[in-house]
Amino acid sequence: MRTREREFSDTVALWHRDLARHAYVLCGDGPTAEDMVAEAVAKVWPRWRKGQVDDLVPYIRRTIVHEVYGRSRRLRVVRREADRPPPPPVDGQFESRVADRAALWEALATLPYDQRVVVVLRVVEDLSEQQVADMVGIPVGTVKSRLSRGLATLRTAVGSIDG
Numbered sequence: 001m002r003t004r005e006r007e008f009s010d011t012v013a014l015w016h017r018d019l020a021r022h023a024y025v026l027c028g029d030g031p032t033a034e035d036m037v038a039e040a041v042a043k044v045w046p047r048w049r050k051g052q053v054d055d056l057v058p059y060i061r062r063t064i065v066h067e068v069y070g071r072s073r074r075l076r077v078v079r080r081e082a083d084r085p086p087p088p089p090v091d092g093q094f095e096s097r098v099a100d101r102a103a104l105w106e107a108l109a110t111l112p113y114d115q116r117v118v119v120v121l122r123v124v125e126d127l128s129e130q131q132v133a134d135m136v137g138i139p140v141g142t143v144k145s146r147l148s149r150g151l152a153t154l155r156t157a158v159g160s161i162d163g
Helices: 003-027 030-049 056-083 101-110 113-124 129-136 140-158
Strands: none
Touching (some): 003 030, 003 056, 030 056, 101 113, 101 140, 113 129, 113 140, 129 140
16 A cells, blocks of 8 residues: 555544544434545545645544535435425416326336427426427427327327327
């Protein structure tokens, strides 16, 4: 093992307990603290190897702070989205035209990817044919043909769906 690698691994091994305690105080959970230390060490290693880190332990501590903060921010977003009620059905909405919504989404998942993308963007997201063409990078005529084929498949699978 090269000297720089050995120095990194020796320092991490020597300070691991203190780094884990630092992470635990920040997040309040032992397994999560260990994960945060591991993530921080993995992120610091490439910078250390390139000689971009002068004082390793404080740098790892700061990285742990960023890891814990980022994790808590992501969890807040997930919780907020989970608590958000589903939007009320809008008259004329794609789902409201079909009696069995679960069957609709199952059928949609079986469409070939190119048709599914066009159906979702055009019908579910209510984009114009030109907007779909621009977004996907295909001609408007291709949007129309994929939409036609996709809706025909869905009509067969679940009943009446208007384009």
